[in-house]
Amino acid sequence: MPSLVITTxxxxxxxxxxxxxxxxxxxxxxxxxxxxxxxxxxxxMAAAEAVFLVKKDRLALVIEGKELFFHPGLAKLRIKELQSxxxxxxxxxxxxxxxxxxxxxxxxxASDALVxxxxxxxxxxxxxxxxxxxxxxxxxxxxxxxEGEKPEMLAAMxxxxxxxxxxxxxxxxxxxNAFDVVYFDPMFRQPREQSSSMAPLRPLANRDPLxxxxxxxxxRVAGKRVVMKEKRNSQEFQRLSFPEVVGGKxxxxxxxxxxxxxxxxxx
Ligand SMILES: C[S@@+](CC[C@H](N)C(=O)[O-])C[C@H]1O[C@@H](n2cnc3c(N)ncnc32)[C@H](O)[C@@H]1O
Numbered sequence: 661m662p663s664l665v666i667t668t669x670x671x672x673x674x675x676x677x678x679x680x681x682x683x684x685x686x687x688x689x690x691x692x693x694x695x696x697x698x699x700x701x702x703x704x705m706a707a708a709e710a711v712f713l714v715k716k717d718r719l720a721l722v723i724e725g726k727e728l729f730f731h732p733g734l735a736k737l738r739i740k741e742l743q744s745x746x747x748x749x750x751x752x753x754x755x756x757x758x759x760x761x762x763x764x765x766x767x768x769x770a771s772d773a774l775v776x777x778x779x780x781x782x783x784x785x786x787x788x789x790x791x792x793x794x795x796x797x798x799x800x801x802x803x804x805x806x807e808g809e810k811p812e813m814l815a816a817m818x819x820x821x822x823x824x825x826x827x828x829x830x831x832x833x834x835x836x837n838a839f840d841v842v843y844f845d846p847m848f849r850q851p852r853e854q855s856s857s858m859a860p861l862r863p864l865a866n867r868d869p870l871x872x873x874x875x876x877x878x879x880r881v882a883g884k885r886v887v888m889k890e891k892r893n894s895q896e897f898q899r900l901s902f903p904e905v906v907g908g909k910x911x912x913x914x915x916x917x918x919x920x921x922x923x924x925x926x927x
Contacts, residue, residue, distance in 0.1 A: 661793060662723060662863065664689040665706035669715035670696065680714040687712070687797075712794070719801045721794050721864070728795070728860035730802020732809060732817070735774040739813060742778070751779055753887050753906050753915035754841045761785040763839040763881065765827035765874075766846055768861060770799050770820060772889075776843075777816040787821045787839070789830050791866040796824035826866075828874050837883035837920075844878070845889040846870055846896075875900050879918060888916040 666684045668676045672694055684691035689712065692702050699711050699722055710723040720729035738748055750772055756762065758781045764773045767788030777786040790796035800822040806814065823830065831842075847858075847867040870888070878886045890896045892914045897905050902916030 662709035665708035666712040726860035735771040759783040760840040764788040792864045831877040834881045842878040842882040886918045
């Protein structure tokens, strides 16, 4: 986790400064009043690696010259396509339906969780786990306060529960079959060059590969299936014993599926 300093956007007011101070106490990181200073000056004054920036419309983390903030991104387009009757590969791989519960073990910027939450609906549950505290904080606040989208999209955001923890620790504490589907989208072993949306996440993200133990715990906790997203033709599907892999012919990614009680499943 990089060392942090907290400040506000250039157009600040008392409410923003108070929120920044509250965050500073929570994060035990220094707060420096912006006072027209550049972010680089603020960062240097605190000898910090990253700046937590509290702005009117969002919370952002500025690191290595890149800004990480919550936005519905591609999820918006995917939900639009679902609404027009098109299929979504991830939802298909999960076999997800209204009322289902999903544990997203690698929440990231919650794009996948948002599409899943839209499908699960108010009767369902989506819990997202994120190991990077800073990412979890930005996404939790973003999902809670993002505005300017259609009501069904905002409702899907508000329903996602964000927890900051390592997924193995969380999985170990869950009873058998606690969620219908358990999902993993780990950082790719080899990043896709053009995946610019993931670029600001990289310096903060947990990049460890999944282990067979994590997959076994996930299978115990899943009532129906465990799904993993990886690069198409990734060796990870074989290494982690996913018996089924689905994905469009021209898609750069694929989804590994282990169905509970299905062929290749040891539970
Ligand atoms: C590729 S991103 C996920 C992107 C996400 N599916 C989305 O739609 O935005 C992987 C995320 O999983 C997180 N992660 C990796 N290992 C984790 C672990 N053991 N526990 C919790 N989160 C983890 C990383 O920090 C990173 O933010």
